[in-house]
Amino acid sequence: VDFRYKESFRSNCHQEFYWGCNSGNCGYTRELQYGQIDSSPLGDTWCQAEGFMSKSVPSDKPFDLRVPQNCPTTYSLLAHDPDGDLVKCRYGQSYNSECYTCAQQAGFGLNEPIWKPTKHDTEAVCVAFKDFGPECFTSSVPSCNFGDYRPQYLSPTPPHGQIKKASVNHQFQFIVRAQASYAVIQNIMISGPLNITKSYQYDSQTQTGKAVVTWTPSENNLGESVPICFFAETQEGYQSELRCIVVTVGRRNSLPMNIETSIVCTKTTMSVFVLKSSAPGLNEHYMRLNDPRCSLTSNSTHLIASVSLNSCGTRYQENDTEIIFENEITTFDHFNQVISRKNQVEIPFSCSYPKIGKASASFSPHKANYVFSEAGFGSFTFLFEFYESSDFRSIIDPSEYPIEVELGEMLYMGISVDSPLDNITLFVQDCRATPHDDPNDPTYYDIITDGCVQDDTTIIFPSNQTDFRFGMAAFTFIGDYSQVYMTCTVIVCIAASPGTRCSQGCVNSTSTVHRFRRSLASESQEHFISQGPLYLSKKNNNQVSLNPNTLVIVMGFIAAVAIVASVVGVVIYKIKMSKVVRYERLSASEI
Structure with a gap:
C-alpha cells in the first residue's frame, strides 16, 4: 500500500524530511518533493515536504490553531474513506505503539463517532502540528459569536466535509469568503497538496476577506482523495472555524459529440x-x-x-x-x-x-417569478410575495424593495403556484430566515419545518389549494444582522393523490404520520424559492444603509447567456453540514 507523508514547517524552504522506522519492513521512499505552500502578511513562510512510501502518520495542517480561553470550541476534524465506509477515531494507545506519550490534553474531550474534540473548560490550550516547541499564550475575545471578532464564513465557501471533484491536468478552484464586524481579517490560511496556490483580497468597506484557492492535479494524483483545509485569521489572531474538504481526482474525457442539450436561463432559475x-x-x-x-x-x-x-x-x-x-x-x-x-x-x-453597477437606476432586488419544468407537470411558476396586510389583496410594490420594517411588526407573505394543470395542490414543506440569500447559509432560523410551524408568532391564513398564506413578527438575529431573506422549500402534487408529501401535512418526531418515498407520477421535486431582503430598523427610524451583495444585484439585471459543457469523469458526492444560530426577541426597552 502506498502512502503519502507530509511535513510542514515554517522557515526557508529546503529539503527537510524525516521518516523513521523502528522495526519491520517499512518500505522505501519512492519520491520526495518540497516547496512553499502559504505565507502570511508578516513575512512568515510555510513550506511543505511530501514523500511517497509505504507507511506514514501524516500531518496535514501547517498552522497553529488558537482557542480563546473564554470560548469553548469544537473542531470538526476531517474523516474520509473513499469507499464510503464509516470512519471513527479515538485517542492513541501506547500498547499499540500509536504514539509516544499518548497523554490526553487537559481541557479536551473527544466525541469519537464524528471526529469532534471539544474544549470544555476555560484554560488556554496550545495545539501545534510540528515537532518543535510551540509558543503558548493565553487570550480572551470580547465575543465568542462568529461574525463579531471571530471570522464567519460567507457563501460560496464550501462546507466542512464537502467532497469536490477535479481532473488531471485541469485547474481546480474554489472560493473562501469570511467576514468579521469588529476585526480585520488579515489572511485565509490553507493546507493542501504541494502545488496549491492562493490569492487573497480584503475589502475594508464590507469587512470581508476573500481567497481564491487553485490547484492543478498531476498524473500522480489520479485516483487520490486529497484533503484541503483552511481557516480565516484576523490581525489580532482570532480565527474562524477550521474547515476541510476532500478533492477526488479523476480523468476528464469528452462525451460523444452528438449529445444534445439546451438551457433556459431566467432571472431566478436555470433549466437544462x-x-x-x-x-x-x-x-x-x-x-x-x-x-x-x-x-x-x-x-x-x-x-x-x-x-x-x-x-x-x-x-x-x-x-x-x-x-x-x-x-x-x-x-x-x-x-x-x-x-x-x-x-x-x-x-x-x-x-x-x-455585471451592472450598483448605482444603476434600474436595479430592483425584488425576486421575479420562479419558472420550473418537470416531467408530469410541464412548466409551472411559483410566486413569492410580501403583502401590505392580512387581507392579502395588495402585494408590496417591487419598487419598494428592499423592505424596511420595525422589530415586532407583522409580515404577511404569500406563495402560489400557477400551472396549466387544474388538479394540482401546493405544499410548503420548509421556510427559514437567513441573513444572506442562500438556503444553505449556516446561520438560519426555522419558521416552518416538515410542514410544521416552529415560530410562535407565525399564523397560517386560510387559502385555496394552490396558495399558501402566512404571517409572522419581524425579528433580527443575534450578531446584529440587519437584513433577512425568506427561503422556502415547495412541492407540487396531483390533488387527492394518496401518499404524496402534500397529503401528509405536518410531519414531526411526535407525529403518527410517516414520510414515504416521493411518488414520481404524482409529486414534484422539492424546489427552493426566496424573497427579500428585509431591512430591520429601530423604532426611532434610524436609517439602515443598503449594501446588497453581488448575488442579489445580479438577479435584478437579466440578459442571460447559457453555456453548456460536457465531460466524463468521477461522481461528486456532497455532504451537507449545518448549524442553527438561535435568535432572541428584544424587549421593549431594547427596541
Whole structure:
C-alpha cells in the first residue's frame, strides 16, 4: 500500500524530511518533493515536504490553531474513506505503539463517532502540528459569536466535509469568503497538496476577506482523495472555524459529440434539457446535481433538471464583466455510494449574467417569478410575495424593495403556484430566515419545518389549494444582522393523490404520520424559492444603509447567456453540514 507523508514547517524552504522506522519492513521512499505552500502578511513562510512510501502518520495542517480561553470550541476534524465506509477515531494507545506519550490534553474531550474534540473548560490550550516547541499564550475575545471578532464564513465557501471533484491536468478552484464586524481579517490560511496556490483580497468597506484557492492535479494524483483545509485569521489572531474538504481526482474525457442539450436561463432559475436519443443509456433515477438531494425528471424525449440560482449546490464565480452560475448533472451507481465503479457522465451547465453597477437606476432586488419544468407537470411558476396586510389583496410594490420594517411588526407573505394543470395542490414543506440569500447559509432560523410551524408568532391564513398564506413578527438575529431573506422549500402534487408529501401535512418526531418515498407520477421535486431582503430598523427610524451583495444585484439585471459543457469523469458526492444560530426577541426597552 502506498502512502503519502507530509511535513510542514515554517522557515526557508529546503529539503527537510524525516521518516523513521523502528522495526519491520517499512518500505522505501519512492519520491520526495518540497516547496512553499502559504505565507502570511508578516513575512512568515510555510513550506511543505511530501514523500511517497509505504507507511506514514501524516500531518496535514501547517498552522497553529488558537482557542480563546473564554470560548469553548469544537473542531470538526476531517474523516474520509473513499469507499464510503464509516470512519471513527479515538485517542492513541501506547500498547499499540500509536504514539509516544499518548497523554490526553487537559481541557479536551473527544466525541469519537464524528471526529469532534471539544474544549470544555476555560484554560488556554496550545495545539501545534510540528515537532518543535510551540509558543503558548493565553487570550480572551470580547465575543465568542462568529461574525463579531471571530471570522464567519460567507457563501460560496464550501462546507466542512464537502467532497469536490477535479481532473488531471485541469485547474481546480474554489472560493473562501469570511467576514468579521469588529476585526480585520488579515489572511485565509490553507493546507493542501504541494502545488496549491492562493490569492487573497480584503475589502475594508464590507469587512470581508476573500481567497481564491487553485490547484492543478498531476498524473500522480489520479485516483487520490486529497484533503484541503483552511481557516480565516484576523490581525489580532482570532480565527474562524477550521474547515476541510476532500478533492477526488479523476480523468476528464469528452462525451460523444452528438449529445444534445439546451438551457433556459431566467432571472431566478436555470433549466437544462438533455435529448434522450443523443445520450442512450442515461437514466434520470441514477443522475443528480451537485447537491445529491436534487435529482432529475424526464419525459418521453428529454432528461430535465430545473433549479433556482441559489439551490441544489449551484455555485457562482465572477470575472470583470459577468457572474456565472454553475451546476452539474452527474451519474451514480447507488445513492449512498461516494465512489462509483463505472464510467461516470458529467454534464456541466451554467448561466451567465452581465455585471451592472450598483448605482444603476434600474436595479430592483425584488425576486421575479420562479419558472420550473418537470416531467408530469410541464412548466409551472411559483410566486413569492410580501403583502401590505392580512387581507392579502395588495402585494408590496417591487419598487419598494428592499423592505424596511420595525422589530415586532407583522409580515404577511404569500406563495402560489400557477400551472396549466387544474388538479394540482401546493405544499410548503420548509421556510427559514437567513441573513444572506442562500438556503444553505449556516446561520438560519426555522419558521416552518416538515410542514410544521416552529415560530410562535407565525399564523397560517386560510387559502385555496394552490396558495399558501402566512404571517409572522419581524425579528433580527443575534450578531446584529440587519437584513433577512425568506427561503422556502415547495412541492407540487396531483390533488387527492394518496401518499404524496402534500397529503401528509405536518410531519414531526411526535407525529403518527410517516414520510414515504416521493411518488414520481404524482409529486414534484422539492424546489427552493426566496424573497427579500428585509431591512430591520429601530423604532426611532434610524436609517439602515443598503449594501446588497453581488448575488442579489445580479438577479435584478437579466440578459442571460447559457453555456453548456460536457465531460466524463468521477461522481461528486456532497455532504451537507449545518448549524442553527438561535435568535432572541428584544424587549421593549431594547427596541
